[in-house]
Each structure stands twice: as structure tokens, then as C-alpha cells.
Amino acid sequence: MTQTDPTSIRVAVSTVIVALRPHPDTGAPALWMPLVRRVTAPFEGSWALPGGWVGPDEGLEDSAAARLRETTNVQPRYLEQLYAFGDVDRSPSRVVSIVYWALVHPDEADSVPDDWNVRWFLADEHPQLAFDHDRIVEYALWRLRNKVSYSRIAQAFLGDRFTLAELRGVYEAVLGRTLDPANFRRQVAQGDAVLATDETTSGDRHRPARLYRSNPDLAYADNGPLTPPTRQERPCPSR
Amino acid sequence: MTQTDPTSIRVAVSTVIVALRPHPDTGAPALWMPLVRRVTAPFEGSWALPGGWVGPDEGLEDSAAARLRETTNVQPRYLEQLYAFGDVDRSPSRVVSIVYWALVHPDEADSVPDDWNVRWFLADEHPQLAFDHDRIVEYALWRLRNKVSYSRIAQAFLGDRFTLAELRGVYEAVLGRTLDPANFRRQVAQGDAVLATDETTSGDRHRPARLYRSNPDLAYADNGPLTPPTRQERPCPSR
Incomplete structure (x- = not known):
């Protein structure tokens, strides 16, 4: 040394x-x-x-x-x-x-x-x-x-419930390019990162859209043995 | 501050x-x-x-x-x-x-x-x-x-040329379990991380086995804008 x-x-x-x-x-x-x-x-x-x-x-x-x-x-x-x-x-x-x-x-x-x-x-x-x-x-x-994976990006930027259009907006912002809505819907359906709920948007002006949620079984932070508890779980996050 | x-x-x-x-x-x-x-x-x-x-x-x-x-x-x-x-x-x-x-x-x-x-x-x-x-x-x-991806693990642990059995040995060591040789061969063939060469082992005791090499187009270090030059390229690696 x-x-x-x-x-x-x-x-x-x-x-x-x-x-x-x-x-x-x-x-x-x-x-x-x-x-x-x-x-x-x-x-x-x-x-x-x-x-x-x-x-x-x-x-x-x-x-x-x-x-x-x-x-x-x-x-x-x-x-x-x-x-x-x-x-x-x-x-x-x-x-x-x-x-x-x-x-x-x-x-x-x-x-x-x-x-x-x-x-x-x-x-x-x-x-x-x-x-x-x-x-x-x-x-x-x-x-x-x-x-970022689908799950993590959804959990990070959006609320508990979101439409597929909102989720696609996140990806478009991160990737810096527009995505085809039909292809995006198909890719989301093939994965298990995002789950459909029974809820829809209220749809005052538009047709109601189905709301999705992140799959809680997929961890947000991909840090293995070092994954800390989420900050809310800590009594005093910053001492 | x-x-x-x-x-x-x-x-x-x-x-x-x-x-x-x-x-x-x-x-x-x-x-x-x-x-x-x-x-x-x-x-x-x-x-x-x-x-x-x-x-x-x-x-x-x-x-x-x-x-x-x-x-x-x-x-x-x-x-x-x-x-x-x-x-x-x-x-x-x-x-x-x-x-x-x-x-x-x-x-x-x-x-x-x-x-x-x-x-x-x-x-x-x-x-x-x-x-x-x-x-x-x-x-x-x-x-x-x-x-680790196939390419990186091959480049990291093996020499310039390796057999599929050697590559599978790396994966078995890292994953801690045995892999089916036929499935492994199929997965390697489907990817582009490892490329077949025209060379084979000399095969004194065994049937000659084809030698493979890592795809040089796939970078070893997945560090984006921070990827440093490899150590050999440096005139004085540790000052």
C-alpha cells in the first residue's frame, strides 16, 4: 500500500x-x-x-x-x-x-x-x-x-396509473424520436413490465383510455445485493 | 453547500x-x-x-x-x-x-x-x-x-480463439450451473457476439473442434462516453 x-x-x-x-x-x-x-x-x-x-x-x-x-x-x-x-x-x-x-x-x-x-x-x-x-x-x-427498462422508466417518470400514450411520450423524450403507436402497444403487450388495469381515463374530451400500472414484481433499482430500501421506508432519510 | x-x-x-x-x-x-x-x-x-x-x-x-x-x-x-x-x-x-x-x-x-x-x-x-x-x-x-454479455465474457476470460465448449465452460462457471450443449450452440449461433473462424483445434486426441472469436465490433466496456482507451494504448498506464 x-x-x-x-x-x-x-x-x-x-x-x-x-x-x-x-x-x-x-x-x-x-x-x-x-x-x-x-x-x-x-x-x-x-x-x-x-x-x-x-x-x-x-x-x-x-x-x-x-x-x-x-x-x-x-x-x-x-x-x-x-x-x-x-x-x-x-x-x-x-x-x-x-x-x-x-x-x-x-x-x-x-x-x-x-x-x-x-x-x-x-x-x-x-x-x-x-x-x-x-x-x-x-x-x-x-x-x-x-x-432503463420499460418498468423502471414508467415508475420513475409517471404516476401510479398512466395511459400507453403517456408511457410512449416518456420513451419518445428519452430516445429523442417518435415511436409508432401500434408497434409500441404491441411491444408493451409482449412484455410484463407494465400491466393493464380495469380503470380508464374519465375522457371528458377524448375517448376514455385504459390506464396501466408498473409491474410491482420488477424492482426499480437494479442494484442487486446493494439495493437500499426506498427512501420513504427510512425514518430519517438524510440524518 | x-x-x-x-x-x-x-x-x-x-x-x-x-x-x-x-x-x-x-x-x-x-x-x-x-x-x-x-x-x-x-x-x-x-x-x-x-x-x-x-x-x-x-x-x-x-x-x-x-x-x-x-x-x-x-x-x-x-x-x-x-x-x-x-x-x-x-x-x-x-x-x-x-x-x-x-x-x-x-x-x-x-x-x-x-x-x-x-x-x-x-x-x-x-x-x-x-x-x-x-x-x-x-x-x-x-x-x-x-x-456480462456473451461477447464480453468471451473476450475477458478466454484467448483470441476458443471452442464453443470452452465458451460454455465460462458460462457454466459464472452461472454456477451446467448448460445443455445443443441449446448453448443454438443461442450462440442466433447472436452476433461470437463469430466462427475457419480454424479448428489440432485434435490429437479428440475430433477437431471449430474455433470461434469475439465479434470485434461489440465493445468490451459498456461505458458510453466514459469508455477509456484500453490500457495497452496508453503510453504510461499508471503514472
Whole structure:
């Protein structure tokens, strides 16, 4: 074991929050994320991912949840560890950032203030970010596009009940392209990630549409032996 | 941002190395990993994953490669970041460990000394490890069983050319169960991860068997925008 002094490295957490909101031009569902304006050097005035230092008595996920709540007021049900970023030159001082991500429901997203310090940006059209946060966001979006399964994406972005059109909107937003409704319906029917219910939309203006729900037997977080309890189950999520 | 003092947290790297070697009882391919005996407190005398502190001028992956070479003499072609472990009580002092993993060829594995300080253990039958390393190994094996694709597992554990029986041996070792040869052959033929060559084994004692190779178009490391160059391409892999 090399006996260098490891205390010159500081440990931080950051979180990429992604929510589905209408695109300002098209009105179609699009991926948005809240960013925080930095008020101190380095990168003062730049936008950055919400985060901060890991406290000496905080676990990594609890720390990510606490810094996220403090900076953006978001308290997501699920946080998933994305990657640890630790390049030597990613910050003027040496910082290793453990990055989490969360896909949040619209009601969770609504708790974020949209003001001078915190603002929602289209995930594909954000300004240049502080540190290596552009690279982190690029990686997070790549992971989202490659790794989410039908079940997880439905549970993450939508409510308990949703129509197939709403579910297709999620996929179109994530994949960045339109999907054929008939093919999409067929693919959903072939899988077991999403289950039809007996309920329909009220249909004031449109024909009532059947409501679906996520299959509760499929876990949201694909983390095997490390899967933590959901945040609601914790008496005190961030200590 | 909370202004706690983050310098009381130290950053370490550990690596889970997995290689395929014959099971001592059956002779069938099995998963083995090299462990390192700790010579200092805490957990003096216990076996642990190879690793050590991150140097102030080392990136995380370079650090993992350097500590691995120093402790076990292994220089794997690929290291992949597995997870950051940072529970408050995982060590007597506060340590965040960035854990990497690598699947290595037999020739890479042969460079590891098997002596008092470093020893190969069957992955499923290792002694109780220091710190939270049992949990880390459990997570790594779960990831291995869930996430490897045909292509990656072939490239990682076997040489440039391999028979279908050898490939099936890899899968049987990873999955911990025997597979039907005819079904396995059919599944391989349906995918594009493994390609037949014109070559065969020499077949001194057995009927010559066709040799296969991994499809080079399928990337080994599924890391998207973060995929690093392979270690051989680097002029100085660990600085």
C-alpha cells in the first residue's frame, strides 16, 4: 500500500435529476434537469449540478440526498449511484465526486424553485457547466438512453396509473424520436413490465383510455445485493 | 453547500480480479480471485481485496491499476469502475473506496504470485474478508452474473480463439450451473457476439473442434462516453 497522504483529496456528491416536462416549442414531453448557480469561486456564476461535500458522519447516498434537498428542495424517492468522477484536473483542488442520479415524478419536480439560483433546463440544451459537469450529464443521459427498462422508466417518470400514450411520450423524450403507436402497444403487450388495469381515463374530451400500472414484481433499482430500501421506508432519510 | 470539513474522509481504491481456473475437485472451469493478506491493523492477518490509497496526482483508474500491480503484480487490460463504497462504519476511520473490477485471461492471472501474502481463492469459497469486502465481492459476483454479455465474457476470460465448449465452460462457471450443449450452440449461433473462424483445434486426441472469436465490433466496456482507451494504448498506464 502506497503511503501517500490521502487527506489532500476531498469527497463531494452531486446528483443528476431528470424530470419529464413539456418542451416549450412542441409541448411534447421532454427531459429537463434542475441546475444550481454557483455563488462562489471556482466557476462563480456558472451553472452546476446540485451537490456539495460529504459530511464526516454521512453515508454517500444520505449525503447526496441531503445536499440535493438543501440546494434544490427535491427529495426523490430513489437515488441511484451513477459513477465516481476523480480525474486529477477536474477541479482546481483535488475533488472526487460520487455522482447519483434520480428520475423524478412531476409532483416531485414541482417542489424545485425556478429562480435566480435554481433553474430547470432542457437536458439537451443546457449551458456550459462548471467543472466536468458537462461530461457527467452526457454520461447520465447516455446511461438513461441505454439502460432503463420499460418498468423502471414508467415508475420513475409517471404516476401510479398512466395511459400507453403517456408511457410512449416518456420513451419518445428519452430516445429523442417518435415511436409508432401500434408497434409500441404491441411491444408493451409482449412484455410484463407494465400491466393493464380495469380503470380508464374519465375522457371528458377524448375517448376514455385504459390506464396501466408498473409491474410491482420488477424492482426499480437494479442494484442487486446493494439495493437500499426506498427512501420513504427510512425514518430519517438524510440524518 | 454544507461547510463541514471534508478532509477527514480518505479515498482508497480496491479491485476485484476474477479469473477462470479449474475447480480443484471437479476440474471444471471455476471463478477464482486473488486476495491479499493484510500486514497492518485494522484487520491485520485478514484477507482483503488488493488496493490502497489514491495518490494526490493519480486519477482513480490509474490509481486502481497502480495499487493492483504493487500488491498482486496483475496488470489487466481492462479495469471497469464497479461502485463507490462509503458507509460511515465500513472502516475504523472514514474511508470511501472506489472499487474496480477486471476479468483476466489465464496468462494475466499467472503473473500473480501464490504465496503467504497473495493467494487465489475460489470466488464462492473465500474466507471472511476485512472491512466490507465480503459485501463488495458479493456485489461484484452479482454484477458479473447479471450483466456480462456473451461477447464480453468471451473476450475477458478466454484467448483470441476458443471452442464453443470452452465458451460454455465460462458460462457454466459464472452461472454456477451446467448448460445443455445443443441449446448453448443454438443461442450462440442466433447472436452476433461470437463469430466462427475457419480454424479448428489440432485434435490429437479428440475430433477437431471449430474455433470461434469475439465479434470485434461489440465493445468490451459498456461505458458510453466514459469508455477509456484500453490500457495497452496508453503510453504510461499508471503514472
